[in-house]
Amino acid sequence: MKILIADDHELFLQGLEFVLRKQYPDAEIILAGSYSDIFEIIAKQKDFDLILTDLAMPGAKWLDALTKIHHDCPETPIIIISAVFDRTILQKTFDIGVSGYVSKSFSNNLIISAINLVLAGGMYIPPDVLQMSLQSTPEPMRELFEHLDETKETSANSKLLTPRQRDVLQCLAEGLPNKLIAHKLGLTEGTVKIHITLLMRALEVTNRLAAVREAVKRGIIRETKS
DSSP states (O other), X not given: OEEEEEOSOHHHHHHHHHHHHXXXXXXXXXXXXXXXXXXXXXXXXXXXXXXXXXXXXXTSOHHHHHHHHHHHSTTSOEEEEXXXXXXXXXXXXXXXXXXXXXXXXXXXXHHHHHHHHHHTTXXXXXXXXXXXXXXXXXXXXXXXXXXXXXXXXXXXXXXHSOHHHHHHHHHHHTTOOHXXXXXXXXXXXXXXXXXXXXXXXXXXXXXHHXXXXXXXXXXXXXXXXX
16 A cells, blocks of 8 residues: 655654554555645656645645645545644535545544545545534535434434435445446545445445445345346
8 A cells, every 4th residue: 555645744744654654564655745745746656545635735725736636646535634624625625526634633543544434435524524514514515414313313224325325335336436436326526435434334334345245235235246
């Protein structure tokens, strides 16, 4: 696994590197101290499994920088790790295609959990966002959150997942990557990732394959034969 991490505060960057090397001892970890460094690195190599970056760094405006990074590495999940928590900014990062947003104040265990969720194909959404009321939830997230209480409170298979989440599950069972799922269902890749995150949580699993197996076991979707 190859991970690119970026932060303009050297102490935090080194601390994050230490945590990641302890958790993923076989990973190749590359460090960057600015958006300029990131651009230079991804111009030479784009085969990263994950990019973790601070939001406000020298070298570019964050909106332009994240747009460029996602454009240059469209298959690589991006997680923002920042001291800035603003719902408008957070929504814009998701619109760009970011897969997760975590606070620098989070514990090491929570940061690793967020990383593992994103690596499994999901999207990490901060708890404060999940707890927002529908009235304050910006589009296109409203459709995704409107059944959260129902998902939490019932285990009945008929109500466990929304119809759209069952559609996404069926695509996962067919082995489709996020980009093809998005094309097939008329969604954005970011929306697909959010659906995957929510359905994995509802099924109490930690990866896409386990989600498919559990859904087939419960009769939520049909088994796809090779």
